[in-house]
Amino acid sequence: MTESGPRPGEAEPPVLFEARDLVKRFRTRRHVVQAVNGVSLRIPRGRTVGLVGESGSGKSTVARLALRLLDPTSGELNFDGIDLMRVSRAEMRALRRRMQIVFQDPLGSLNPRMRVVNAVGEPLAVHGLAKGRALVDRVVELLERVGLSSADVYKFSHQFSGGQAQRIGIARAVATDPDLIVCDEAVSALDVSVQAQVLNLLKRLQAELGLSYLFIAHDLNVVRYMADEVCVMYLGQVVERGDGDALFRDPRHPYTRMLVAAVPEFAPAEGKGRRSVPRGEPASPSDPPPGCRFHPRCPEAMRRCEQEAPVLRRIAADRVVACHLFDPADAPPVYSPVPLPDSLPDSTEASAT
Ligand code: ADP
Numbered sequence: 001m002t003e004s005g006p007r008p009g010e011a012e013p014p015v016l017f018e019a020r021d022l023v024k025r026f027r028t029r030r031h032v033v034q035a036v037n038g039v040s041l042r043i044p045r046g047r048t049v050g051l052v053g054e055s056g057s058g059k060s061t062v063a064r065l066a067l068r069l070l071d072p073t074s075g076e077l078n079f080d081g082i083d084l085m086r087v088s089r090a091e092m093r094a095l096r097r098r099m100q101i102v103f104q105d106p107l108g109s110l111n112p113r114m115r116v117v118n119a120v121g122e123p124l125a126v127h128g129l130a131k132g133r134a135l136v137d138r139v140v141e142l143l144e145r146v147g148l149s150s151a152d153v154y155k156f157s158h159q160f161s162g163g164q165a166q167r168i169g170i171a172r173a174v175a176t177d178p179d180l181i182v183c184d185e186a187v188s189a190l191d192v193s194v195q196a197q198v199l200n201l202l203k204r205l206q207a208e209l210g211l212s213y214l215f216i217a218h219d220l221n222v223v224r225y226m227a228d229e230v231c232v233m234y235l236g237q238v239v240e241r242g243d244g245d246a247l248f249r250d251p252r253h254p255y256t257r258m259l260v261a262a263v264p265e266f267a268p269a270e271g272k273g274r275r276s277v278p279r280g281e282p283a284s285p286s287d288p289p290p291g292c293r294f295h296p297r298c299p300e301a302m303r304r305c306e307q308e309a310p311v312l313r314r315i316a317a318d319r320v321v322a323c324h325l326f327d328p329a330d331a332p333p334v335y336s337p338v339p340l341p342d343s344l345p346d347s348t349e350a351s352a353t
């Protein structure tokens with residue numbers, strides 16, 4: 001956990017990626033699924049932002065929106081100063097060289113008879129970065145970088161274990177020398193010991209290559225290990241955001257407290273007696289409850305929570321929470337519903353804390 005958190009004396013690196021007020025609704029035959037409902041996040045260069053929340057909270061949808069693999073219903077996306085909502089399809093395709101994704105099962109979508117050289121080399125070929133002998137050489141270099149060897153280059157992807165397959169997926173993601181990698185449940189299918197190796201590989205590559213990660217997982221331990229800053233999602237919304245370690249040590253939103261209390265390693269000793277076990281199931285995103293979406297499950301719900309949706313407010317230097325328990329009338333909302341054209345939201349918040 002040593003690398004996470006603010007680094008004293010260091011200026012915050014520039015923002016590489018920013019999403020503002022992302023909304024995604026899926027229209028199915030019967031419903032409108034409100035999968036993502038006003039999510040904002042910002043990833044500084046070289047840092048890791050974690051996204052955690054129960055299954056169905058909208059994490060994968062955020063991942064796909066971030067890379068414009070899906071079109072948002074509304075919202076803004078900015079990557080290294082480029083407005084992703086205004087680029088053409090061709091420009092977006094070219095930008096994907098700099099924005100990659102690692103899935104839970106990266107080789108699952110590929111033909112099992114595909115050789116490693118093609119699996120890892122495909123993005124190089126697609127972006128016209130290498131071909132022929134140079135492509136093979138680059139793939140060998142990438143395999144060695146992720147802990148595999150030149151002997152693997154002509155093997156078939158189905159010949160590898162889960163951990164090795166994930167290394168191949170990571171080699172494929174870093175092949176084009178990206179700035180941002182979205183990891184969506186990238187280690188969730190692996191055994192704990194293999195998980196640790198792959199997480200350490202991701203950390204090493206981040207240090208060596210200056211990568212920024214949007215790191216998504218439902219497992220709090222995994223996110224805590226990786227993320228400098230964590231966003232907790234519930235039913236399509238961020239309900240709490242803060243420094244990784246501090247957030248898990250001192251969760252404030254009742255939902256985060258519920259998640260943390262369910263992980264034995266995190267439950268504070270003095271809280272053991274009154275440990276809240278996650279209760280109930282999330283509501284359906286096609287029929288979310290009025291007011292605070294969490295109120296039907298919240299042990300501290302008040303009358304107001306049934307009627308009025310809380311907005312994210314800054315409650316400490318490095319913590320924002322959307323909950324009426326922390327809602328003094330004078331605290332300004334963190335992300336204004338009307339986009340502020342020429343000032344970043346944090347600079348306006350800072351004066352208010
Ligand atoms: P998570 O990754 O946190 O488990 P997802 O982003 O996959 O959550 O899904 C969020 C919600 O959106 C879920 O209720 C899911 O069923 C729904 N959803 C995701 N993709 C689609 C789609 N293509 N069509 C309809 N509903 C979808």
Ligand code: MG
Nearest residue numbers: 059060061185
């Ligand atoms: Mg998912």
